[in-house]
Amino acid sequence: MKKEAIRELSERVHFGEPFDAKKFDRGSDPSVSIYMPIQHAEREERRDEWNRIEFKDLTKQAKKQLAERFPDARTYAGVMELLDYILDHADLPLWTKADKGLGFLVDHEQADVFNMDVPTDCLSIVDDHFYVGPLMQDEEHDAVKYKLLLLNADFFSILDGDEEHVRYEHLPHEVKQYFTEMFPDTFDGDTSPLDYYSLEGHESPYHDHRSRNDVKKEEAEKFFRVVDKVMCKMTEGDDTPVILVTLPEHEHMFREIATFKTLLPKGIDKDPRTLSGARLVQLANEVLAE
Numbered sequence: 319m320k321k322e323a324i325r326e327l328s329e330r331v332h333f334g335e336p337f338d339a340k341k342f343d344r345g346s347d348p349s350v351s352i353y354m355p356i357q358h359a360e361r362e363e364r365r366d367e368w369n370r371i372e373f374k375d376l377t378k379q380a381k382k383q384l385a386e387r388f389p390d391a392r393t394y395a396g397v398m399e400l401l402d403y404i405l406d407h408a409d410l411p412l413w414t415k416a417d418k419g420l421g422f423l424v425d426h427e428q429a430d431v432f433n434m435d436v437p438t439d440c441l442s443i444v445d446d447h448f449y450v451g452p453l454m455q456d457e458e459h460d461a462v463k464y465k466l467l468l469l470n471a472d473f474f475s476i477l478d479g480d481e482e483h484v485r486y487e488h489l490p491h492e493v494k495q496y497f498t499e500m501f502p503d504t505f506d507g508d509t510s511p512l513d514y515y516s517l518e519g520h521e522s523p524y525h526d527h528r529s530r531n532d533v534k535k536e537e538a539e540k541f542f543r544v545v546d547k548v549m550c551k552m553t554e555g556d557d558t559p560v561i562l563v564t565l566p567e568h569e570h571m572f573r574e575i576a577t578f579k580t581l582l583p584k585g586i587d588k589d590p591r592t593l594s595g596a597r598l599v600q601l602a603n604e605v606l607a608e
Contacts (some may be wrong), residue, residue: 327403333412333431334488337457342423342430342448348384348394350401351449352376352422353434353441369416370408376442377401383444396426404429417485421456423448432456435483464602467549467581468590469564469572471538474545475590476552479602484595493548500544535571542572549578556580561605563590563598584608 354376357368380401384394401424404410412420412431419434434456443449466477466484474497476487553560562585564572569585586593586601593601 324403327399330400330428331404331410331412331431332428333410334415334433334486335430336488337421337432337450337453339450339454339457342450346425346427346448347446348387348397348425348444349446349448350380350384350397350422350424351441351443351445352380352424353419353438353452355419355437355440356416369413370405372440374405376440377405379442380444383442387444394426397424400424400429404431415486417483419452419456421453423450433485435485463558464606465553465558465560465580466586466590466598466602467545467560467562467564469542469545469562469568470589470591471541471568473591474541474548476549477598479599481603482599484598484602487552496548497544501541538568539571539575542568542575545572546576546578549576549581553578553580559606561585561602563588563593563601565589 352373354369354372357372381398384397385391388394401422404412404422412433415433417433417435419436419438421432421434421438423430423432432453434452436452436456438452438456441449441452463480464478465487466479468475468477477484478487479485549560557580559582560578560580561582562569562572564585564587566587569587573581582605584605586598586605588601590598
């Protein structure tokens, strides 16, 4: 497949956006809905292989249903192109950042993939509309109770959290591009202030990159002002409390700069890149309980 075709397919696969039931109440024939649990019990390599085999089996089931429903394979060729693309690319964020389950809503135009915090059964359904029941249940369970602002002098990210889980909030591409343009000497396109790190481990994406100790005070202040500007935009119309997670030496400077209204006075005074997801949940619940 040519690079242009692969790029076109990649742009039609969407992952990380919040589920909106109204967006998927439209009829589209064929509509393929696939749900699968994510294996977390095995070692990383075996877990990924198990997930791919499971998705491959569910894709086969969908193809069989499509063939039974539509005599002309051209009718569902676009759907199969997207499913095959997802299957063939094990490095997609939807695989590497999956929580307890994944929900795939695919038609001939695009594939929307949703990360699920509630385990789901394996399902593969072809119909003239999407089956969104598991996603509705996940949304009810997954009410955001707080946000975590992970901050260092050269690092920024937002997590949504509840009593049991934290997950990365989807940030618009223009936000990442904005940071790269504002700090071209630090972020060259390969490394971004918004790069994810594993919430299950402790490895920072900057282990071979610039140390926070090398960031001068004036550079950190400029970075924090840009973060505050983005947070004002991201929290507009949202009263969810925000807990700051940063080192004590950065906290005072950022709080002096911060203007968004939902920042709680009590934060977590630790380097966020040393904390696992489970530890962040524990510390956040302690802050909220005070």
